[in-house]
Amino acid sequence: MKHNFGSFVKKETLHILRDKRTMLVVMLIPIVLMVLFGFAISTEVNNINVAVVAPHRTDGVHDAVKRLDANEYFTFKGYITPNEIDSHLRTGNVGAVIVFASDYERGTAQATAGIPTRPIIQLIVDASNVNTASSATAYLQSILLGSASQQTMFETRMLFNPQMKSAYNFVPGIMGLIFILVCAMMTSVSIVREKEMGTMEVLLVSPVRPVKIIFAKMVPYFAISCIVLITILLLARYLLGVPMSGGVGGIFALSLLYLILSLSLGLFVSTISKTQVVALLVSAMVMMMPIMMLSGMLFPIENLPRFFQIVSTIVPARWYIDAIRKMMIQGVPLMAVWENGIILLGMTIVLLSISLRKFNDKLE
Amino acid sequence: MNNELPIGGIDQAPCVMNAIEINNLSKRYGKVQALDGISFAVGQGELFGLIGPDGAGKTTLFRLLTTLIHPDSGSAKVDGYDTVNEYRIIRSRVGYMPGRFSLYPDLTVEENLQFFAATFGVTIEESYDLIAPIYKQIEPFKKRPAGKLSGGMKQKLALSCALIHRPSVLFLDEPTTGVDAVSRSEFWDMLAGLKKLGITILVSTPYMDEASRCDRIALCNEGKILGIDTPKGIVRGFDRRLYGIRAKNMFTLLERSRRVAGVEDCYPCGEQHHLVAADNFDVAMFKAQLSDMEDVNIVIKEPTIEDMFIKLMKR
Numbered sequence: 001m002k003h004n005f006g007s008f009v010k011k012e013t014l015h016i017l018r019d020k021r022t023m024l025v026v027m028l029i030p031i032v033l034m035v036l037f038g039f040a041i042s043t044e045v046n047n048i049n050v051a052v053v054a055p056h057r058t059d060g061v062h063d064a065v066k067r068l069d070a071n072e073y074f075t076f077k078g079y080i081t082p083n084e085i086d087s088h089l090r091t092g093n094v095g096a097v098i099v100f101a102s103d104y105e106r107g108t109a110q111a112t113a114g115i116p117t118r119p120i121i122q123l124i125v126d127a128s129n130v131n132t133a134s135s136a137t138a139y140l141q142s143i144l145l146g147s148a149s150q151q152t153m154f155e156t157r158m159l160f161n162p163q164m165k166s167a168y169n170f171v172p173g174i175m176g177l178i179f180i181l182v183c184a185m186m187t188s189v190s191i192v193r194e195k196e197m198g199t200m201e202v203l204l205v206s207p208v209r210p211v212k213i214i215f216a217k218m219v220p221y222f223a224i225s226c227i228v229l230i231t232i233l234l235l236a237r238y239l240l241g242v243p244m245s246g247g248v249g250g251i252f253a254l255s256l257l258y259l260i261l262s263l264s265l266g267l268f269v270s271t272i273s274k275t276q277v278v279a280l281l282v283s284a285m286v287m288m289m290p291i292m293m294l295s296g297m298l299f300p301i302e303n304l305p306r307f308f309q310i311v312s313t314i315v316p317a318r319w320y321i322d323a324i325r326k327m328m329i330q331g332v333p334l335m336a337v338w339e340n341g342i343i344l345l346g347m348t349i350v351l352l353s354i355s356l357r358k359f360n361d362k363l364e
Numbered sequence: 365m366n367n368e369l370p371i372g373g374i375d376q377a378p379c380v381m382n383a384i385e386i387n388n389l390s391k392r393y394g395k396v397q398a399l400d401g402i403s404f405a406v407g408q409g410e411l412f413g414l415i416g417p418d419g420a421g422k423t424t425l426f427r428l429l430t431t432l433i434h435p436d437s438g439s440a441k442v443d444g445y446d447t448v449n450e451y452r453i454i455r456s457r458v459g460y461m462p463g464r465f466s467l468y469p470d471l472t473v474e475e476n477l478q479f480f481a482a483t484f485g486v487t488i489e490e491s492y493d494l495i496a497p498i499y500k501q502i503e504p505f506k507k508r509p510a511g512k513l514s515g516g517m518k519q520k521l522a523l524s525c526a527l528i529h530r531p532s533v534l535f536l537d538e539p540t541t542g543v544d545a546v547s548r549s550e551f552w553d554m555l556a557g558l559k560k561l562g563i564t565i566l567v568s569t570p571y572m573d574e575a576s577r578c579d580r581i582a583l584c585n586e587g588k589i590l591g592i593d594t595p596k597g598i599v600r601g602f603d604r605r606l607y608g609i610r611a612k613n614m615f616t617l618l619e620r621s622r623r624v625a626g627v628e629d630c631y632p633c634g635e636q637h638h639l640v641a642a643d644n645f646d647v648a649m650f651k652a653q654l655s656d657m658e659d660v661n662i663v664i665k666e667p668t669i670e671d672m673f674i675k676l677m678k679r
């Protein structure tokens with residue numbers, strides 16, 4: 001028997017290359033997602049217009065306003081009267097209004113002296129975007145309190161992502177999503193296509209073991225995923241400025257494991273679906289949704305109801321995204337996330353053995 | 365090019381009389397009994413036709429013989445090997461062309477052929493002498509994607525791919541369905557050529573007119589075999605007189621003919637109706653009974669395989 005693995009890989013590569021549209025989509029999606037999440041969709045506080053209500057424009061008030069205006073995230077729009085607050089917020093002219101109490105100076109003095117005092121500043125924030133509002137509030141508080149009483153207030157420091165750039169958070173999420181998309185979805189569809197077109201029938205009536213055909217199918221998708229992986233890492237580093245202080249090697253190694261896991265997942269989907277449409281639906285509903293919702297990509301896992309927290313433990317992307325986040329942003333080495341690595345490896349072995357057992361060389 | 369390569373690969377088959385032996389084979393899909401205890405044998409080098417309408421169980425039989433599915437009961441041997449226990453050996457010895465077009469439409473003619481050659485661990489050159497009579501006709505289009513070939517050319521490419529490893533038994537499931545009349549006739553010429561090389565061919569078709577090109581045929585319907593014989597033998601089994609009748613109003617003719625005494629059966633067949641006559645049928649009396657109809661015409665017909673099929677089916 002002549003070695004025919006190479007010609008299977010070649011055939012599979014031809015399929016992919018001939019389908020230029022899909023190819024383009026696969027290559028472009030990561031770039032589009034990275035740019036989209038990196039720049040357009042962000043929960044960062046940026047350019048928030050602030051108006052100030054101050055009955056007495058004392059030195060303390062001037063001081064606070066100056067500090068506010070100097071901050072790049074806020075723009076001071078001017079002083080207004082209490083009656084105008086509502087209309088300004090309603091029209092969206094300003095995103096937040098700071099109201100200084102008439103006895104602001106006395107209050108500050110008392111606070112500095114350590115005497116308990118009633119609130120001396122009121123923040124009125126447009127919370128139509130909850131994320132922005134809460135970050136803005138926290139940030140405004142820290143700016144204003146900086147002057148009021150350094151001694152009595154907590155000092156908060158944001159570690160690892162001091163500017164709270166949301167892009168940092170999204171990069172691992174995008175990676176967790178993209179590889180499932182490329183590996184699992186495309187592999188499963190491509191295997192099921194052979195069943196649907198009837199070519200599987202011809203291939204089965206040949207001396208070749210179907211497993212060989214399946215593995216040959218995975219090779220080009222694995223290669224594409226590697227290119228995508230490199231693209232994402234380059235974009236993350238040089239376009240979004242993600243630090244990756246934990247070392248690129250570890251990120252790469254864990255990603256390769258995740259790629260293999262995704263391929264096994266695709267193989268598994270192909271064994272349970274008979275048509276391409278079913279394979280697509282299973283990939284979309286059973287894989288994409290949990291990844292978006294339960295992996296910590298969009299919502300922190302700790303915030304999920306208890307039930308979904310338990311469900312999330314079987315979502316591979318959860319462990320992958322968590323580990324990548326730690327390595328990329330926190331800067332820990334691969335060894336520090338070994339638990340995630342072991343879980344991913346275990347999932348790969350289980351999935352691969354189930355689907356290889358399920359994949360038979362009969363039509364039934 | 366090597367003309368001395370034996371058919372069926374390097375190792376010779378054990379000495380068997382029959383290329384295909386089927387014993388009491390049954391297969392059920394849910395409520396449908398696709399195959400109902402059929403038995404027959406196909407001799408080596410024979411061109412054997414399975415004739416029957418859609419749903420007769422032809423494809424199921426092909427899938428059982430090509431080891432793609434398990435039988436519920438019964439057994440079958442291909443080239444002397446059991447389809448259940450020795451299916452791996454069978455898979456490397458037979459060529460299979462499923463009913464629907466099953467090549468890669470996005471790959472070119474040449475790429476398809478190369479891929480299937482690699483699947484069987486051979487090269488196109490090694491088998492070129494075998495496939496040449498067929499492949500030469502599509503070779504000018506070898507850079508064209510298979511999906512853009514005409515129906516006839518697709519069949520030729522599929523046959524070339526099925527032959528690439530010099531199979532000893534060829535399974536062709538409705539190879540001429542959806543192909544124009546000229547290509548169909550050409551295709552049967554090619555099969556005759558392959559038969560001369562000693563390849564056993566099992567071919568199915570819903571077209572009765574193609575049956576005469578086979579050595580022997582099996583008429584099948586609803587999972588059962590109605591009769592097996594040579595095409596001539598099948599026709600000879602038709603022991604009634606057959607007439608072709610026509611009239612201006614064909615539908616009324618059919619209705620009324622069926623009520624005439626001595627008419628065993630009457631059914632439409634192409635542009636006329638075929639009338640199966642019982643012993644007490646009398647042409648003059650028939651004409652007299654239908655004298656009020658316009659342009660009634662009755663002639664003696666030679667029975668065809670289709671007439672025999674209808675007769676067997678109604679029994």
